[in-house]
Amino acid sequence: MSERPALPQRGPARAARAETRLGWWLCAPAIVAMLAVTAVPIAYAVWLSLFRHDLRFPAERAFVGLSNYASILGSEVWWQALSNTALITVASVSVELVLGFALAFVMHRATIGRRIVRAAVLLPYAIVSVVAALAWRFAFDPATGFADALLAHDGAWLAARPTALAVIVAAEIWKTTPFVALLLLAGLTLVPRQLLDAARVDGAGAAQRFVRITLPLMKRAVLVAVLFRTLDAFRIFDMVFVLTRGAQDTETVAIVAYDTLIVRLNLGLGSAVSVLIFGCVVAIAWALVRGFGALPAGPETERR
Amino acid sequence: MSAPRFADLGWHAAGALAVVYALLPVVWIVSLSVKPAADLGDRRLLPRRVTFEHYRAIFDDAQFPAALVNSIGIASIATLLAVTLAAMAAYAIVRLDFRGKSLVLGAALTIAMFPGIAIIGPLFEIWRRVGLFDTWAGLVIPYLTFALPLAIWMLTAYFRELPWELERAARIDGATRLQAFVHVIVPLAAPGVFTAAILVFIFAWNDFLFAMALTSTDRARTVPAAIAFFTGASRFELPTGSIAAASVVVTVPLLAIVLAFQRRIIAGLTAGAVKG
Numbered sequence: 001m002s003e004r005p006a007l008p009q010r011g012p013a014r015a016a017r018a019e020t021r022l023g024w025w026l027c028a029p030a031i032v033a034m035l036a037v038t039a040v041p042i043a044y045a046v047w048l049s050l051f052r053h054d055l056r057f058p059a060e061r062a063f064v065g066l067s068n069y070a071s072i073l074g075s076e077v078w079w080q081a082l083s084n085t086a087l088i089t090v091a092s093v094s095v096e097l098v099l100g101f102a103l104a105f106v107m108h109r110a111t112i113g114r115r116i117v118r119a120a121v122l123l124p125y126a127i128v129s130v131v132a133a134l135a136w137r138f139a140f141d142p143a144t145g146f147a148d149a150l151l152a153h154d155g156a157w158l159a160a161r162p163t164a165l166a167v168i169v170a171a172e173i174w175k176t177t178p179f180v181a182l183l184l185l186a187g188l189t190l191v192p193r194q195l196l197d198a199a200r201v202d203g204a205g206a207a208q209r210f211v212r213i214t215l216p217l218m219k220r221a222v223l224v225a226v227l228f229r230t231l232d233a234f235r236i237f238d239m240v241f242v243l244t245r246g247a248q249d250t251e252t253v254a255i256v257a258y259d260t261l262i263v264r265l266n267l268g269l270g271s272a273v274s275v276l277i278f279g280c281v282v283a284i285a286w287a288l289v290r291g292f293g294a295l296p297a298g299p300e301t302e303r304r
Numbered sequence: 305m306s307a308p309r310f311a312d313l314g315w316h317a318a319g320a321l322a323v324v325y326a327l328l329p330v331v332w333i334v335s336l337s338v339k340p341a342a343d344l345g346d347r348r349l350l351p352r353r354v355t356f357e358h359y360r361a362i363f364d365d366a367q368f369p370a371a372l373v374n375s376i377g378i379a380s381i382a383t384l385l386a387v388t389l390a391a392m393a394a395y396a397i398v399r400l401d402f403r404g405k406s407l408v409l410g411a412a413l414t415i416a417m418f419p420g421i422a423i424i425g426p427l428f429e430i431w432r433r434v435g436l437f438d439t440w441a442g443l444v445i446p447y448l449t450f451a452l453p454l455a456i457w458m459l460t461a462y463f464r465e466l467p468w469e470l471e472r473a474a475r476i477d478g479a480t481r482l483q484a485f486v487h488v489i490v491p492l493a494a495p496g497v498f499t500a501a502i503l504v505f506i507f508a509w510n511d512f513l514f515a516m517a518l519t520s521t522d523r524a525r526t527v528p529a530a531i532a533f534f535t536g537a538s539r540f541e542l543p544t545g546s547i548a549a550a551s552v553v554v555t556v557p558l559l560a561i562v563l564a565f566q567r568r569i570i571a572g573l574t575a576g577a578v579k580g
Binding site for chain 2: 019103120134174235261275
């Protein structure tokens with residue numbers, strides 16, 4: 001960045017200003033595209049959430065202050081959905097971390113067949129999540145599925161809450177572990193071999209080497225994986241929509257928001273749900289970044 | 305000597321297990337798609353007889369081909385726009401010295417964490433008012449927004465590694481900034497841009513939430529949403545075979561691309577995520 005090409009002599013201040021202007025012009029379209037469809041709508045959602053605003057009864061539109069929030073926070077449905085979402089998030093992210101580490105080690109250590117494993121690991125990532133959800137749904141369907149025969153369990157998995165949640169979590173894990181594994185693999189390759197060998201010579205066991213050397217050096221990769229996967233799992237929609245459609249008390253907060261807004265067309269109440277979800281996401285992000293004590297700054301990280 | 309070999313065997317077994325685990329649902333959906341209607345209820349993982357009747361059925365119906373065209377069109381346009389805007393921003397971030405570049409990256413990080421579900425209500429309302437509801441543009445816009453962070457990071461990480469001295473050399477030889485960019489940098493940057501394009505395309509192709517919330521007919525409904533509507537079509541008897549066939553049709557091209565470019569995609573997915 002410092003080796004700027006020799007511009008015609010116009011004085012360094014002018015050149016710097018021209019460079020700043022060019023920089024802003026090049027970034028402006030991206031910034032506008034990102035903010036126009038997030039900042040503006042979320043502000044509008046806050047505004048809408050203060051009104052009684054049901055598209056089926058447009059005449060009854062009225063300012064109601066915070067009463068939409070009061071009715072959501074006082075409803076059984078919201079708390080059920082929030083606890084389902086929290087359960088799914090914690091269960092899937094923790095299993096994904098363990099499985100992701102296992103897969104990352106396999107890909108890191110395997111000498112032959114590494115490419116096959118890597119290709120296979122990429123498969124779930126490339127599959128449309130609705131398709132993945134359908135595959136799981138058909139597999140666990142008592143009429144068509146093979147899972148009952150395979151697991152020697154006869155029953156309608158998706159017809160009862162605990163088993164339905166288990167299938168949702170399993171499907172989510174299957175779909176997103178590759179992302180976690182690849183991030184962790186990228187982190188693993190940064191751990192110097194010599195350091196691990198030296199520790200081995202000094203008598204450190206495998207577990208000790210992992211906890212004392214590998215993990216601290218991978219802190220950043222782990223943070224990125226946990227942060228993005230947690231936020232992603234918290235807004236889980238596709239899997240639940242296809243697997244249970246929220247039946248058997250398996251609604252998540254995203255399903256509640258979708259049903260209120262798009263199915264029941266209650267913009268006021270639905271926007272309040274949206275704002276609450278947004279607040280939860282901000283709180284989770286803040287807590288995780290605080291907890292890890294590092295922000296993934298710069299051109300890093302990515303979303304699924 | 306035998307101890308490490310034994311350990312190797314363990315790694316191979318674990319690798320094989322991972323492959324089976326990743327493949328199982330894929331095999332299953334392919335198997336369902338080629339089972340004759342009469343065999344759909346046989347609860348066997350692999351089909352006894354193979355038929356392509358379900359594939360014929362979905363392409364004979366008007367709904368699925370329309371959704372396929374929508375998906376391809378919308379995802380392609382969103383990809384083109386996202387990659388163009390991201391490349392401009394990434395170039396500025398890497399090559400120009402100006403205050404505010406951390407603002408751009410910060411904005412991208414924030415948007416990457418932003419929950420799409422929180423804005424479908426306002427978008428639904430605004431889109432209906434301005435006539436974007438159930439149109440291609442109505443989906444292209446949110447896809448562009450939510451694909452930009454990934455594309456910006458990836459390209460910024462990629463551009464940082466490019467041999468920019470070549471650009472300076474071209475400029476010393478009398479090329480303008482634009483000429484140097486087009487003739488020297490663009491060819492070098494092409495692989496990174498291509499990878500970003502694949503990842504953005506996958507994101508747009510995969511989306512379900514916006515497609516469900518912001519479309520209502522074949523005009524703009526994409527394949528994931530269309531498949532969900534197959535599901536709802538008959539309440540008591542799922543058109544399992546058709547759904548499976550449609551699923552395979554939307555999955556296979558993507559799998560082919562991902563497997564063909566796996567090395568680059570992995571590099572792109574983890575771009576800069578681990579290095580300080």
